[in-house]
Amino acid sequence: MKKLISSTLLFLFLTTIIFAQDVKFGKVSKQELLEKYYPTDSSANAAILYKKRISYFDYIQNKGFQLITEVHERIKIYNKEGYDWATKRISLYQGDEDEKVSIKGNTYNLSNGKIEKTKLNKKDIFEEDVNDYWYRKKFTMPNLAEGCIVEWEYSVTSPYYSHIDDMELQSFIPIKYIESKVETPEYFVFKNVMKGYYPINLERSTKSSYITFNFKERTGGSSFANGNVKTNYNQEKVNFKTNVIECTLKDVPALKEEPYVNNINNYITALKFELTSTKFPNSSLKFYSTTWEDVTKTIYQNSNFGGQLDKKSHFKDDLASLINLTAPDNEKIAKIFQFVKEKIKWNNYKGLYTIDGVRKAYKDGVGNVAEINLTLVAMLREANLKANPILISTRDHGIPIFPTNDGFNYVIAGVESASGIILLDATEKYSTPNILPLRDLNWNGRIVRENGSSSEINLFPKKAAQKNVFLVGKIDNEGNFTGQERLGLSNLLGLNARSKNNNVNENDLIGIFEKENDNIEIDKFKTNNQDNIYKPIYYQFNFESDNQVEIIGDKMYFSPLFYHTEKENPFKLEIRQFPVDFGTPFQEKYNVTVTLPEGYKIESLPENVSFSTEDNFGNYMFICKAIEHKLQIVSTLKMNVPIIAPNYYRSIKELYKQMINKQLEKVVLTKI
Structure with missing residues (x-):
């Protein structure tokens, strides 16, 4: 019995040590420095050994409550690929009074068996402006080497107590131990x-x-x-309750990024805070929580947003010469859309509000996203079209969870028609109606009408993006493969190709195509419909290759799609807990016709197949048939929706696995 009690006490003692670590800044161990890889994830380039964060409220007489956030972080760098984790950026709000931060840090290395410490110098801490509301403190730890440990502490003092940073409890590298706590006085109610x-x-x-x-x-x-x-000095004490939320974790696995994710930061495990109300002593209850309708009304009423839509005199003459008011709506939309794209070039600044105003942007021919797309809305309205701005959050901005003014960072135009809402973004040279650039495709936006009403709008394209490859080739008796290819791309794939390739010179573009296609040799390269955005863009070329066919004895082996064979499944996780985001429905179709070499006959061909996911979100079809002395192959992959929910991940992964296995099967020829 005594032995059982002793064992139980020992277990509780060890558990207390694990979950109540008191790690002192500046004290690292040789064992930590000698560690060559993270024990439970040898692929990790770095790991968070320890992180402690606490946010609490401090009352300063004659100033009020201040929000204090203190962070202590220690990171192990295993190799050079982990050096990026030695750079830290701290975002700070700037307004009538800026948030302040104090920082200290050390880098630790093992030199001749002794721990060597290098301090972070204040001159190595830089300040970066982000926009009118935010700035950053940025630093990179000194004396980095493989196996080193970096450590920093910082404290942020903020008068903006409504904004508590997310309690992040996961990272893109493993976390050995993390402790996070937020303390809020009873006067503040956070959701x-x-x-x-x-x-x-x-x-x-x-x-x-x-x-x-x-x-x-x-x-x-x-x-x-x-x-x-x-002089008499008096004191008065006010007692109140403080609400505490805390979480302590150990051995948190890294969030692994996979292809087809809109913004992986959306899926980091974290607790978010929204101030819903305050109730101070001898004061009335004040509510802060709002709805998306309230947010959109506030934005629309801003003079740098809704006020800009009333400014029309500067473009009236141009509009009158551009369109006939009695023309069909689609014609008016297309002409005005193209005019604005050409008239005002985007300066790459995002934001809901104009900076210099629509008139100046129109005159100078350059502006931010609001100046461009609010001009577009105003011109469409002047042409008797039912046009309104649509507020969105771009992919890099994340998915807004709470209704706040910060939830949106971008505005596009929408025209309400009998067939639905036509989406337009005039910042993108190669976009067409209802084909937005990928940065815009972040779930839903919110259309804001003149009467103050608003509603949610799905941003994803309904038209499937098309990739069509027509390949005609022949194999000679030496196994050389030569022929011609025509690649066509439409809708979002066409937009992406034009944005990526139209400003690349031909020789460089040929090099890119050669590298992407198993180092084939290309000549007679030609691009069609480069700037005709309403038609697919086509790339045509001749090719030759000596590495597509393998000869062993009297047999030839080759994959039916040759250099277009998909060799590796992009989906590697056993379980994926976030959606597969393709951005658009799409179809990839390969039509291949191959003339076989003289003196050879077909010994075996891959069988024809057709696979589908559950609920038919995606399907794959493969046909391979011989006609006289030629092979005809058709391979078609279709995704019928832009986003696949996590519970269908296994089905998508299996579809790709079956497709790749089929494409890797060999056609076998034997000498006659």
Whole structure:
């Protein structure tokens, strides 16, 4: 019995050590420095050994509550690929009063068996402007080497107590130990929402707190009496409750990124905070929580947004010469859309609001996204079209969870028609109606109408992007493969190809195509419909290759799609907890016709197949047949929706596995 009690106490003691680590800044161990790889993930280039974060409120008399966030982080760098984790960026809000930060840091190396410490110098801490509201403190730790440990502590003091940073509990590298706590006075009510998929347990509690107010009162010294001035000091204590949310975790696995993710940061496990109300002593209850309708009204009423839509005099003459008001709507939309794209070039600045205003942007021929697309809305309205701005959050901005003014960072135009809402983004030279650039395709936007109403809009294209390859080739008796190829790309794939390739000179573009296609040799390269955005863009070329056919004895072996064979499944995770995001429905179709070499006959061909996912989200078809002395191969992959939910991941992964296995099968020829 004593042995059982002793074992239990030992277990509880060890558990307390694990989940209540007291890691002192500046104290690292040789064992940590000698560690060559992370024990549970040898592929990790770096790992967070320890992270502690606490956010709490501090009351300063005559100033009010301040939000303090303190962070202590220690990271192990295993190799050079992990050096990026030695750079830290701290985002800070700037307004009437800027957020302030204090920073210290060390790098630790093992030199001749001794721990060598290098301090972060203040001159190596830089400041970066992000926009009118945010700036960053950025630093890279000194004296980096494989196997080193970097460590920093920083404290942020903010007068903006409504903005508590997310409690992030996962990273893109493993976390050995993390402890996070947020303490809020009872006067502040925050709504919490979890994001991400890693399972955690939050602990909630309350504790007693108080504020001490100091008062000074002077008496005596009246002009009517000869008395001494006396100063009295008094204190008053106000007691209140503090709400505490905390979480302690160990051995948190890295969030692994896979292809076809819109923004992996959306899926980091974290707790978000939204201030919903405040109730101070002797004050009334004040609500902050709002709805998306309230947000859109506030944005629309801003003079740098809705106010810009009333400015029309500067373009009226151009519009009158551009269109006939009695022309069909589609014609008016196309002409105005193209005019605005050519008239005002995008300066790559995002944002909901104009900076210099639509008139100046129109005159100068350059502007931010709001200046361009609000001009587009105004011109469409002037042409008697039912046009309105659509607020969106771009992919790199993330998916907004709470209704806040910061939830959107971009605006496009929408025209309401009998067939639905036509989406337009005039910042993109190669876009067409309802084919937005990939940066815009982030779930839903919100259309804002003149009457103040708003509604959610699906941003994803309904038209499938098309990739069509027509390849005609022949194999000679030496196994050389020569022929011609015509590649056609339409809709979003056409937009992406034009954006990527139209400004690349031909020789460089040939080099890119050769590298992407198993180092074939290309000549007589030609591009069609380069700037005709309403038609597919085509690339045509002749090719030759001596590495597509393998000769062993009296047999020839080759893959039916040759250099277009998909060799590796992009989906590697056993379980994926976030959606597969293709951005658009699409179809990839390969039509291959091959003339076989003289003196050979077909010994075996891959069998024809057809696969589909459950619920028919995607399907694959493969046909291979011989006609006289030729082979005809058709390979078609179709995705019928732009986004696949995580519960269908296994089905998509299996579809790709079957497709790749089929494409890797060999055609076998034997000598006659």
